[in-house]
């Protein structure tokens with residue numbers, strides 16, 4: 639399944655990621671990853687975590703849980719739902735805590751980690767929701783909820799909330815949020 643859309647005179651293809659995209663996805667991931675929060679101008683957002691390795695991305699692509707947006711044959715955004723990488727232990731512990739605290743019901747199927755990146759020139763065009771729309775048929779057969787951990791200092795926290803994510807826990811440093819794939823659950 640793929641999808642061509644035009645927004646503000648830019649034409650994008652929204653599709654599942656392919657193995658040939660690994661290099662470009664890795665470049666986007668690396669570009670937005672910071673090693674410390676001690677930097678100026680956080681306005682466009684950032685990723686404060688380890689980078690994905692090609693073997694992680696291969697598994698995620700093969701599971702059909704990642705979409706990309708391309709323009710002029712270049713990958714300019716991705717929407718990762720990660721249940722296979724080597725970067726999940728913090729997410730698994732957080733989900734376990736939320737189940738123990740009855741914030742997430744234990745019969746629900748939870749996708750462990752969502753990470754979204756859109757290149758700066760294409761922010762505020764609604765690409766994340768287009769990518770999620772494409773992924774939904776693949777995700778809803780496996781999961782009831784998507785899960786993510788955000789950093790309070792990321793001003794893009796608002797983008798999570800506006801896109802329908804619900805913050806279910808927060809402390810001084812980060813926040814946990816969920817997205818219901820099936821509104822009835």
Ligand SMILES: CC(C)(COP(=O)(O)OP(=O)(O)OC[C@H]1O[C@@H](n2cnc3c(N)ncnc32)[C@H](O)[C@@H]1OP(=O)(O)O)[C@@H](O)C(=O)NCCC(=O)NCCS
Nearest residue numbers: 682683684753754755756761762763764766794796797800
């Ligand atoms: C976070 C990110 C994916 C959002 O992408 P985006 O393309 O801007 O998202 P959307 O177009 O869907 O914006 C969603 C909504 O968030 C809100 N929003 C986003 N940025 C905002 C800002 N700087 N100020 C106020 N509201 C903002 C808006 O309500 C926007 O909808 P609107 O334009 O219709 O008002 C993008 O900024 C990004 O890749 N940043 C770098 C990496 C990152 O921080 N990822 C998040 C960690 S998972």
